[in-house]
Amino acid sequence: MIKRLTLLLLLAGIGSLFAGLVLTYVPDETLNLTASYYAERTAEDLGAANIVTAIIVTYRGLDTLGEVTVLFLTAAIVGLVLARGKETAGKPQRQLPPPGELLTTGTRLLLPLILLFGAYVFSHGHLTPGGGFQGGAILASAMLLLLLSNPARRFSHRLITLVESTAGISFVFIGILGILLAGGFLDNRILPTGTFGELFSAGAIPLIYTLVGLKVGAEFSSMLVSLSETEEL
C-alpha cells in the first residue's frame, strides 16, 4: 500500500515537472550565438553542406574521437568476456537447422546493396544526412545478415582488427596533421575545401568520416562475430 502510494506520488511529481516544462516552453525566434556562428560560417570556412557533420567532425572533432574510443573499449571488453568459450572450439558442432531459402537468396541479393548503401552514407556525410556512425552501423547490419543466413560462418578476426586499428591510427594521424598544417587538432583544411556541394570537397571531412565508418563497422562486426562464436560452448 505504502509502496504504491510512493509510486503514485513519484509519478505525479515527474508529471508535474514535465507539465511545467511543456507549459512554459517558448520556442526561440532566433538562433543563439554558437548556433548562428555555426550556421553562418560552416559553408564559408569548411565547405561542408551538412552543418551537423561539420560540427561533429571538425568543430567538435575531439568529442568524436572520444566517442569512437568509447566504442572501441566496448568492443574490446565484449571480445574479452566472450572469448573465454573459445577453448572448446575443436568440438564437433551441434547440427543447426538450415536457414530458409528466403533468407539465403535474400542475403545474396541484399548484401551488396547494403554494403554499397553503408559506403554511400559515410562517404557522403558532408553532403547529406548521415555519416560515419550511421554508415558503420549499416555495414555491421550487412555482417549480421551474413551471420543469420549461415551461423557457422567464420570471419577473420585478424582482418577486422587490422581494419579497426588502421582506421583508428589514421584518424588520430589526420588530427595531428591538422595541428601541423592547418588551424588545430582535426582541422579539415589540410586538404583544399574544393567546390561547395561536391563529393571531393570539405577538406578532410570525407576522409575522416570514411575512416570512422570503417572503424565503427569493424567494431560492431567484431562484437557480433564474438557473440556468434560463443555457439561452441
Next chain:
Amino acid sequence: MTLSIALGLLLALAIVVLALMAVRGKRSLGISILSAGLVGLLASVMFLLLAAPDVAMTEAAIGSGLTTFLFFFVLGRVRRGEHD
C-alpha cells in the same frame, strides 16, 4: 503546422502503447522484442519530424535494426540452451 503537431502526438501515443507492450507484454518474448524495435522505428520517425535526420538514421540503424536482431539472436540462443 497543426498537422505535424497532430502527427507527433499520434506517434507519441503509439510509442507509449508499444513501450507498454514491450515491458508488460505477457504473450511472448518475441512480441515484446518486436514492439521494442517498433518503439525505436517510430522514435526515428519522430526525430525526422523534429528535423534531425542524422539522429533519425542512427536511431533507425542501431535502435531498431541492430538491437532488435541482437535480442532475437540471444533469445534463440537461450531457447536452444533450454532444450538441451
